[in-house]
Amino acid sequence: MYMITEAKKVIRIPPSELGDDPDKVVDALTWNTYEGRLAEEDKTFTVLIRNVRAEGPGRIVHGDGAVYQTVSFEQVVFKPRDNEVIEGVVVEILKFGAFVRFGPLDGLLHVSQIMDDRVDIDEANQRLVGKESGKYLAVGDIVKARVVSIDLNEKNPQDSKIGLTMRQPGLGKLEWLEEDRRKRAEKDKAGDE
Numbered sequence: 001m002y003m004i005t006e007a008k009k010v011i012r013i014p015p016s017e018l019g020d021d022p023d024k025v026v027d028a029l030t031w032n033t034y035e036g037r038l039a040e041e042d043k044t045f046t047v048l049i050r051n052v053r054a055e056g057p058g059r060i061v062h063g064d065g066a067v068y069q070t071v072s073f074e075q076v077v078f079k080p081r082d083n084e085v086i087e088g089v090v091v092e093i094l095k096f097g098a099f100v101r102f103g104p105l106d107g108l109l110h111v112s113q114i115m116d117d118r119v120d121i122d123e124a125n126q127r128l129v130g131k132e133s134g135k136y137l138a139v140g141d142i143v144k145a146r147v148v149s150i151d152l153n154e155k156n157p158q159d160s161k162i163g164l165t166m167r168q169p170g171l172g173k174l175e176w177l178e179e180d181r182r183k184r185a186e187k188d189k190a191g192d193e
Helices: 022-034 174-192
Strands: 002-013 044-054 067-078 085-094 097-102 105-110 119-122 127-130 136-138 142-151 161-165
Touching: 002 022, 002 044, 022 044, 022 067, 085 105, 085 136, 097 142, 105 142, 142 174
Parallel strands: 105 161
Antiparallel strands: 002 067, 044 067, 085 097, 085 142, 097 105, 119 127, 127 136, 142 161
């Protein structure tokens, strides 16, 4: 889920940056320090920072020479939540499942969580195919899935482990969902006649 929040944090301004335009230095260091990072305190991934403002005078720590400046800013953050329904694109197919990109992170859709059918891998075409149904999942397909597990990696957010499932009504490849809707509409129409 995306949210816009207000943050107040501290940046370190090295001595080599102290002679430059202070506003530009504070902006650049804030972006480099916090944008694209996972905040440990609330497990949110900072996607975008704007309206950076220095708060009061900075502090110089004895023996360091750098200025530690408190800054406040608006940020767009992403935080996956348990049981949240997401829409994402399949970015990689492997023997054990598919990786789905939603927001700035990827989640794993294990083969056992794709459909009720037995799933085989078609390595030549980079697809996961249902043995009886013939339905397939390939790179570039858009899917609707539910988050079932979250293990965020603070040091490297791209190494986070997020588990997904599509084995519930209303979840799956968007083409499958549209096909199911169309079949239900035809069945309802036939029942009315």
